[in-house]
Amino acid sequence: MVSDEILFVPQPEYEQLLDIKKKSAALKQTIRRLEQDLMFHAITASNLEKIRDVNEQQREEQYLYNTLLLKNCPGILFYLDLNLNFILGSEMGLDYMNHTSASAKQGMSFGGLLMGVFHNEDIEMLRSHCLYTLSNHEKSDKEYSFLRKDGGTVKMQVETAPAMDEGNECRGVTLVMRDITEISNEREKAVNASKAKSIFLANMSHDIRTPMNAIIGMSEVLLNEPLNENQKSYVNDIMTASLSLLDLINDILDLSKIEEGKLNIVSVEYNLPLLIENVNSMFRYSANQKGIEYHTVRRTEIPEYVVGDDVRVKQILTNIIGNAIKFTSKGSVSFEVHRDDDMLCFDVIDTGTGIHEDDIPKLFMPFYQLHEENHRYVQGSGLGLSITQNLVQLMKGTLNVDSVYGEGSTFRIRLPLESGTPAASARKTAPKAFSFIQAPDAQVLVVDDNAVNLKVAVRLLKLCGIEADTATNGMAAIDKIADKKYDIVFLDHMMPGMDGIQTTRQLRQTGYKPEDLIIIALSANALSGARQLFLDSGMQDFLVKPIDKNVLNEMLIKWLPPEKVLPQPEEMDSSEAFEKARLIQSIDIEQAIRAAKGSHRIFYENLALLRQNLPMIITALENQNIDVKRTIGIMRGLYRLLGSTGAVRLCDAAGKIQEKAQNGDIAGAKALMPQFVSDLQALNQECIGALVPQGEQEA
Secondary structure (H helix, E strand, O other), X not given: OOOOOOOOOOHHHHHHXXXXXXXXXXXXXXXXXXXXXXXXXXXXXXXXXXXXXXHHHHHHHHHHHHHHHHHHOOOEEEEEOOOOOEEEEXXXXXXXXXXXXXXXXXXXXXXXXXXXXEOHHHHHHHHHHHHHHHHHXXXXXXXXXXXXXXXXXXXXXXXXXXXXXXXXXXXXXXXEEEEOHHXXXXXXXXXXXXXXXXXXXXXXXXXXXXXXXXXXXHHHHHHOOOOOHHXXXXXXXXXXXXXXXXXXXXXXXXXXXXXXXXXXXXXEEEEHHHHHHHHHHHHHHHHHHHOOEEEEEEOOOXXXXXXXXXXXXXXXXXXXXXXXXHOOOOOEEEEEEEEEOOEEEEEEEEOOOOOOHHHHHHHHOOOOOOOHHHOOOOOOOOOHHHHHHHHHHHOOOEEEEEEEOOOEEEEEEXXXXXXXXXXXXXXXXXXXXXXXXXXXXXXXXXXXXXXHHHHHHHHHHHOOOOOXXXXXXXXXXXXXXXXXXXXXXXXXXXXXXXXXXXXXXXXHHOOOOOOOOEEEEEEOOOOOOHHHHHHHHXXXXXXXXXXXXXXXXXXXXXXOOHHHOOOXXXXXXXXXXXXXXXXXXXXXXXXXXXXXXXXXXXXXXXXXXXXXXXXXXXXXHOOOOOOHHHHHHHHHHHHHHHHHOOOHHHHHHHHHHHHHHHOOOHHHHHHHHHHHHHHHHHHHHHHHHHHOOHXXXXX
């Protein structure tokens, strides 16, 4: 039984009891904190254990990755510390240096790492490479040729890079080495092959151009001789065939220049409509001969004068339109021109054989023609489109092709458009008719080891009134120059003994300054770089073989002392003669321009040739006692001459007279002759009005 009696506790004991109670509460609180701390530390310890496990796993994975990287690295890779001591390396690198993973210890010296393969001199060269990277904190890349201790020579590409930590502190250097011996050898083979090709092209150019110089040069000389019409016609045929062959040679050289990146675009201001008309004149006749229609369409207004390389633009259009006509047997070829903002657009559309879609990329491969078995009748080298595409790209334009096999093709050319001004282009639209300058007092020396080339150059210079001296080698030339002061020396390049370049250098070294002695290279080497080669040797200019009469004329005007060139008689512009020729009723201007391949200058020269020979022909034909053989010969030559000038009606009449004479119908030929001669006399008077300046007509 519990008693309800209240116990009495003395004051001191009571206070002790309260103190014990407070201490007990504080102890319980401390115990609770300790329990909490213990739990926290237990959790922390558990987490740390997990973190250690993760870190250990990551370290193992990282070690595995590093091991795999170094084991499978397809190159020689080393990581070196600040003292260039070995830290890590790829298995391939260690193997190359005759080490194993066991023998390659961390801390191995740089020399110890490489001494198994390389000599000390090469090791020091590599050490300098690495020290440069450590000092400058820069990547470095060089190629070295090393002599291995086994006697072999190896070419290495060595790359070094600073190893920077997260704080951007350099901790060492990474060394990467690649054996490029095989690549270098292949590169050297390619360079040698390119050099061999250049040498071949130079020799080919020289060996072909040398006889071409004789053929074209002698033809040029013959055309300035008093030949009969048959002879002139034959020489013109030789000239035309020779120039066609020269075009092919130039195509090959163009391709070589393009491959070497040495073909330059020369921008001038020119008359665009005139260029288009010249191109059209070249192809209307050939299209008509094949029985196909040829159209030119201007879809928008185009500027009259533009800036660009007119020679190359004409080459592009000639190649594309020529191919379209070549591969079109029926239907039409359309040449469309328009402007699209800042682009000049040419579209050539044909209804020819078309191209398989898979074959379109092959179109622009050099020396390649599609379906040769189907087009054996089509002549060509397979270079035109390849050159065309490269020319368009050089002009920063585009060339695209759409085609359906069996239906036809469309070639789209887009070139950047820059408008020009009439004043700047005036000189190109009104060329002067050609005539040789006259400089009878000029002193000229021609040096060439080829007798025919000497004869060609001498005869062409003689047309300028120049009696040239000759020499057949460099030493003979030096002797002649020592004895006589020459205004110009034309010096062949490839000669036995002392060639043209050696001769020039010796002349310059012995005191003949450029201002005192003009030396012009005379060479059949038309490759890129040839001109610079001659200029660097001390020559002032370069005349390429075959010698072009226009270039020779310009060169003489440029380099001869002005006082030695006689004043030229006043000439009529070929453009002025062209306009006057439109008044000649007997001439079909369109036909004449087609025959002249679009050139007003050639048309003018054909017309001048006709004018020059008409009096002689008329005199011969006025003899009524017709000699059959002679008449046939005269009519054959006259037929070609009249055809070249667009005198279609008279050309047909000459053909009829020739036909009657060949068939023995002398009476029929005689009956046609009076009217024919009368028409020739009228044509002669009209030609005088078109070609002869007013002062000479009155004289």
